[in-house]
Each structure stands twice: as structure tokens, then as C-alpha cells.
Amino acid sequence: MSTRWKPRSPPIAPGRKRAANASWKRRASLPGPKPKPILKPPPNKLTAAQDRRWLDAAARLALRGRPLARPNPSVGALIVKDGRVVGRGWTQAGGRPHAEAVALQQAGAAAIGATLYVTLEPCAHLSPRGPSCASLLAESGIARAIVGCGDPDPRTAGQGLERMRAAGIETALVDHAASRKSLAGYLMRAHLGRPHVTLKLAISLDGCIALADGSSRWITGAEARAHVHSRRALADVILVGGGTWRADAPRLDARLPGLADRNPERVVLTRGTIEGPRCIASPEAIATLDAQYLYVEGGAATAAAFLAADLVDRLDIYRAPIVIGNGLPAITDIGLGDLAEAHGRWQRAETRLLGEDIYERFERVRDKG
Numbered sequence: 001m002s003t004r005w006k007p008r009s010p011p012i013a014p015g016r017k018r019a020a021n022a023s024w025k026r027r028a029s030l031p032g033p034k035p036k037p038i039l040k041p042p043p044n045k046l047t048a049a050q051d052r053r054w055l056d057a058a059a060r061l062a063l064r065g066r067p068l069a070r071p072n073p074s075v076g077a078l079i080v081k082d083g084r085v086v087g088r089g090w091t092q093a094g095g096r097p098h099a100e101a102v103a104l105q106q107a108g109a110a111a112i113g114a115t116l117y118v119t120l121e122p123c124a125h126l127s128p129r130g131p132s133c134a135s136l137l138a139e140s141g142i143a144r145a146i147v148g149c150g151d152p153d154p155r156t157a158g159q160g161l162e163r164m165r166a167a168g169i170e171t172a173l174v175d176h177a178a179s180r181k182s183l184a185g186y187l188m189r190a191h192l193g194r195p196h197v198t199l200k201l202a203i204s205l206d207g208c209i210a211l212a213d214g215s216s217r218w219i220t221g222a223e224a225r226a227h228v229h230s231r232r233a234l235a236d237v238i239l240v241g242g243g244t245w246r247a248d249a250p251r252l253d254a255r256l257p258g259l260a261d262r263n264p265e266r267v268v269l270t271r272g273t274i275e276g277p278r279c280i281a282s283p284e285a286i287a288t289l290d291a292q293y294l295y296v297e298g299g300a301a302t303a304a305a306f307l308a309a310d311l312v313d314r315l316d317i318y319r320a321p322i323v324i325g326n327g328l329p330a331i332t333d334i335g336l337g338d339l340a341e342a343h344g345r346w347q348r349a350e351t352r353l354l355g356e357d358i359y360e361r362f363e364r365v366r367d368k369g
Helices: 014-028 048-065 100-112 133-138 159-165 177-182 182-191 221-230 243-249 281-287 300-306
Strands: 076-081 084-090 115-118 143-145 170-173 196-203 208-211 237-240 265-269 279-280 293-297 314-319 327-329 347-353 357-364
Touching: 048 076, 048 100, 048 177, 076 100, 076 265, 084 100, 084 182, 100 133, 100 177, 100 293, 133 327, 143 281, 143 300, 143 347, 159 170, 177 182, 196 208, 196 221, 196 300, 221 347, 221 357, 237 300, 243 265, 243 281, 279 281
Parallel strands: 115 143, 143 170, 196 293, 196 314, 237 265, 237 293, 265 279
Antiparallel strands: 076 084, 076 115, 208 327, 314 357, 347 357
């Protein structure tokens, strides 16, 4: 039976290690059961579960670049050596420098022999803005690269992985859900030619978004509204219907400290003309937007139009503990002919309490690819 090394915490200082070894030798010379030898871990080798935890951290790190990394995807990268992060990075504003380049610069010589965890396959194509990340990594001295998602861009697709393998880097592409989720907008744009769409609804217990006269300030409390502002800050574009725009003239910005530079572009769904924001005439026209992430805030007819067109990928529902009664419904007719068609389309992904309100996130169930 092989002896398996188990990490110990806290680590033993060099002087204490010598004392421990001397003590082990003395005990070994005595009669009776022999003590187990003190084993050292294999260098820089981690389990698949540990690799995934580091990739989870890289995926969370990627959020820091969203949405400022546009037109590039926001990627997260960590360089880990002996269980410590020696370099980290995310895609910077405007798309450059890339996450891997930032992490390598921070790591410096410590990158030699380390492991890279990156949410998206490193780019392999030439650019006037700098060398490819695959080339930088090939020359960096890293020993391993764990990649969370392949790049659908034909200029890279698979070539970044091969470039690293050719340089002697142990490279693995894993099917990592958190990495794919962090790249949802980029992947949606690459595969379906449109942004990833989140529909937000703030409703009462009986499914209303306002009183019968249209009064809606406020359905939810301050904590829920702050959470909405944080979601706005992650979107490239925010959209409302023409009726909502004309009735409320909403600001549609991210009113949280430190997020003033992350206000999304405003778009109105209308067949008419409106001064100021950009207008589109149909939900399908979102394909013309220069965006990876679209945040839809209503009203009811707009929500129904996007749902009927099956263009909603995520539902953010904020439910306040109030009953309105004869109020305005959150969604109008979406053309549902049979209740069986409604089941199996949405999966609850998150639930949390925000003050007195309940927040629920639902993801649209779609086939992969």
C-alpha cells in the first residue's frame, strides 16, 4: 500500500523540521511500532478538485474586467506556485492587456515552474497591440496550464493550447462551468450572434410591478435596489420599453460608489422616435448592438416581447413582501398555448434575502453548443 502525503497546517519551520527528524530517528531505534516517515509532497502537483477551485477563483476574478474589457471577453488568470498566488490578472479596459499578460508581469521570475489557471484559452493570433498570450506563456517558464474554456474564435480555437504544449507546458482544457458562466456574453455573441440577455423584474407577492395608475416607487427596498445597480454595472447596454421611458424618464445608471465609469449604454425598444438614447424596433434587433451583456428592465410589454422571442437567458426577480391587488402585471401575454410548454425552461440558480425582499436568479435551460 502506498503512503499518501497529506498537507499539514501550519508548515514546520526549517529548524523544527530538523528537530522533528531527529525525534523520528530516536523513536525508530526503540522497540515497538515504528513511526511513519515524514514525507514531502510531490512538487507543484495538485488534484483535479484543487485545480477546479483555483479556476473558480479565476472566474470570480474575471468579473472585475466586465464590462470595460469590451470588445474582448473579460478573462481571469491566476499563476500559482507552492499553493500561493504569485500573479493574477483580468482583461483591462478596452481589451488590453490581456489577463495572462498582467498575471505574468506581476509574477515575474516566480512564474518559472508555476501553474497558470485561466478561464479562456490564451490567444494565439498576431495583433498590432502586442504578442499573443500563448507566445508569452511559452517563453515564461510555467510548468502547467489549466484552461477553463476553449476559445471559439477561429484565430485561436485550439492553437493556443497547441502552442503551449509545443513549448513543453503540461496543458489541460477542462469543462469548467464557472469559466463558461463568466464568459456567457462572449460565448453567446460567438455562437448566436447576439448579447447575453438578463431580464430584471421587481414585483409584489401577487406579481404586480405598479399600482393601477402606474405608480411604482418603490416596490422593493434599498438593499434590493442597490443590488440592481450592481447588476447594471456589469452590463454593456440597458434597455427599457418606449412606454417606460416616456412615463418615468429613468436614469438607468449604476448609482453606487466607485462604479461611475461602468454606466451602461441606454437603449429603448420602440417603433417611434425618442430623443437621446438609441432606439431599436424589435427584440431581434439586439443583434445589431455592440454588446456582450444586455440588461432589460421592462416594462411589462417589453418583458413579454423578449420572453415570447425566447431571447431571455437569465431572469433576475426581486420579490417584495407586499400585495397590491388591482395593479399592473409584470408580464403581458407571451403566446403560451399549453402549460406543458412552460415547464422545464427555467432552472433556479440562486436565492438570497436582500433586506425584506427575496432575490431569485433563474437560468434558461438550453442545449450546449
